[in-house]
Amino acid sequence: MKLFKFLTYLQPTNYFSLPKLNGDNVFPVFEDIPESIKSQLIIDLEFTTEIARNYDASWQATQKGYIGNTKRIKTIEKLSVIDNYIFIRKYFNKAWVFYVLIIRLISFRNPFKEISAFYKSRHTTRSNYLSTPIQYKKWDVFSSSLIGNNPFVSIIIPTLNRYKYLKDVLEDLEKQDYKNFEVLVVDQSEPFEEDFYQEFKLNLSVSYQKEKALWLARNAAIKLSKGDYILLFDDDSRVESDWISQHLKCLDFFNADLSSGVSISKVGAKVPANYSFFKESDQLDTGNVMIKRHVFEKIGLFDRQFEKQRMGDGEYGLRAYLYGFLNISNPYAKRLHLKVGSGGLREMGSWDAFRTKKIFAPRPIPSVLYLFRSYYGNSNAKWALLRNIPMSIMPYQFKTNKLMLILGVFVSILLLPLVAFQVMKSWRLSSIKLKEGALIKTLD
Template identity: 65%
Template sequence: MLFQFLKYLQPTHYFTVLKNNGTSIFPDVNSLSEDVLKAVTFDNRYTNDLAKQYDASWQLIHKGYIGHAKTIETIETLPLMDEYRFIRKYFNPTWVFYVLVIRVLSFYNPFKEFKSWYSTKHIKRVPILKTPMKYKDWEYNKAPLIEEKPMVSVIIPTLNRYAYLKDVLKDLEVQDYNNFEVLVVDQSQPFQERFYKDFHLNLKVQQQRETALWQARNWAIKHSKGDYLLFFDDDSRVAPDWIQKHLKCLDFFNADVSSGVSISKVGDKVPEHYSFFRLSDQLDTGNVMIKKAVFKETGLFDRQFEKQRMGDGEFGMRAYLNGFKNISNPQAKRLHLKVGTGGLRTMGSWDAFRTNHVFQPKPIPSVLYFFRSYFGNTRARLALLRLVPISIMPYRFKKNKGMLILGVFVCILILPLVVFQVCKSWRLSSIKIKQGPLIDTLDAL
């Protein structure tokens, strides 16, 4: 990682890890044109010139730079003062203080830590997302890939959501792009075969008796005819140009993955950090197009995540490590209804860290399996420290900062219970790690 303090604030972020070929995604600013560098502000207040360059590279990636320049491969240790300067610029002061506390409790020299923290207190946070890079040619690009009309396979696993699935399929009926098939893997009980009779789609329905999300998606991948696989949730709505926008993104950026964005209410704005094209640091199988070639090289979804969370995040990490380009695509938008019944909601959790029952493991064991497998035990523990306290409050308060802060205090009050939940999750993730990945290959039928 460019700045070592990111291990405290983003311990399990894709971009903190080098790819399998030893490269990062951060461009070497010395190899960039003056035109590209106009998008960044070089900070001469750093004590070290490398820190200034790393900061500029960080800016570019987070402003949406998508290019082919030489990237930083060897990352050197920076002065303590520069580490604090960096996090002051890009993170909330509360998190800066959090880093100070963690450092002191980790037996780093408290005098040096406090001096560096205090000496940088005048630095104001930089609103880096306010000035993203623009890709002006996007609007005028005719996307030859769309004109070639490749087969697209839309993959939808579903579980007890027929009322919402009806609208999903109706949206697909009116897509501007017409060379696609729809594969629905239906795990509902009871299964309603008659439901599918009246849709005007190239539709293939597979009844799956076992409730297993990743098995469902893997089956659909294996039986798909398209070279482009579009993963979709059964409680979402999309515009008629949805498929075209995904294809155009892959074509325009010569990418392998187009990660669409989500809103949860009609009329909502796309979250600021998803509102422009950029290299994506996540993968969400509710709205993503992936070239089938990616699965041929990396394997299918890991079934260690069955009935749990982050199977798509783990696959995204695998794709990233293997050098596949994943673009966050604000043009391919969906309305995600986040229905309270059916789907993963029936499997015991609202998200990766919020379980439905008090004595269930926290986080979901598959989350720690993912973190520990790719980032190691130390950074997995840092992730727990960073994420568990703010996940104490219910899901509906997820974006309420006041309630998140309250959750930290509640976490302290119920600390024995939280420790029990985390230890249980750690133990169960250890079993998964010992078993190893359950990743099938695309050619195996």
């Protein structure tokens, strides 16, 4: 559900753009939002209609972390072009606003209306809403009865040729303040070093998997697990001693089904602003997420159509969202993700969804289009390609450099025949996946 139409161009494949299977969504009806939450929102009088102001406030509430049982918006009223421009100017970089203008003009929209609205909205101030998230003051004094009940947790770690880093991972687990857990390692390394595991004081179960397959490994471990809480972890990560308990506390506090922890890539780095507070999550990272067992029982295991490719965890998070399970972005369950240059998925396939390793390789990885087309349809998949492909021309290390991203747009124009070939190849391969259908097994 898109409260503002221009999100079609800027967020064509966001979880929250889709209704759940029961017809519900995440956006609260403004009038029903508790006064304690309304006081933390900014009612923007620059919008030309009250309904646009209310939609903006509802979107703010969701993005700032409102999690509650308020009545949700059922139908969307059409808003004016100028209100749409005001909205995107508030929340997106001005380069993206100009991008939308160009898209609208080449889509044969009324050029006078578009340019006029673009011009009239030019004084809109960029929102700093991420600096004032919704506060959950009871969190600090919350005593979790779930932790007190001491439930059994199953931690699942697939690994491939990373013994050096896996040693630190297992030592961090030895230091956890929560003790009632098992660790299931699915080792795909060559050579397999069985003796490596003898030194750790953990309830540790190790199985060797000859096939190099990440989702097969996770699915196999989930089936072998005994816990009612499944904690998915990566073999190149470091965590603090309260990592498990922070996940359990989050599930208990919000009565949630999934706790999605956050990742940082450098020691001492701050958690990114959009992940620094509690909110209903629109992502899932299988390197740091706790999932109640009943979720797997209801919606099945991971889709093996993503094997040796990308976004298998994103698909699972979206599937859980559509089935109505509550997934909380948990800023207190942190991990340091080392992103080491060897082993793991890097030896199975592409590490990046949109950047290719070889000149004639598909762009994006076919599983990405398989996900987009399966859930959002071909039209939104094309909008996602248009938004992401030009930026993917530049190397990964420049993805946060605005000048390099702009340069990437011009380079992609020069390379248009090659890029078009790569995209068409990806589209064709994703069509094969769509024809085959999902490869999802149930949790027996």
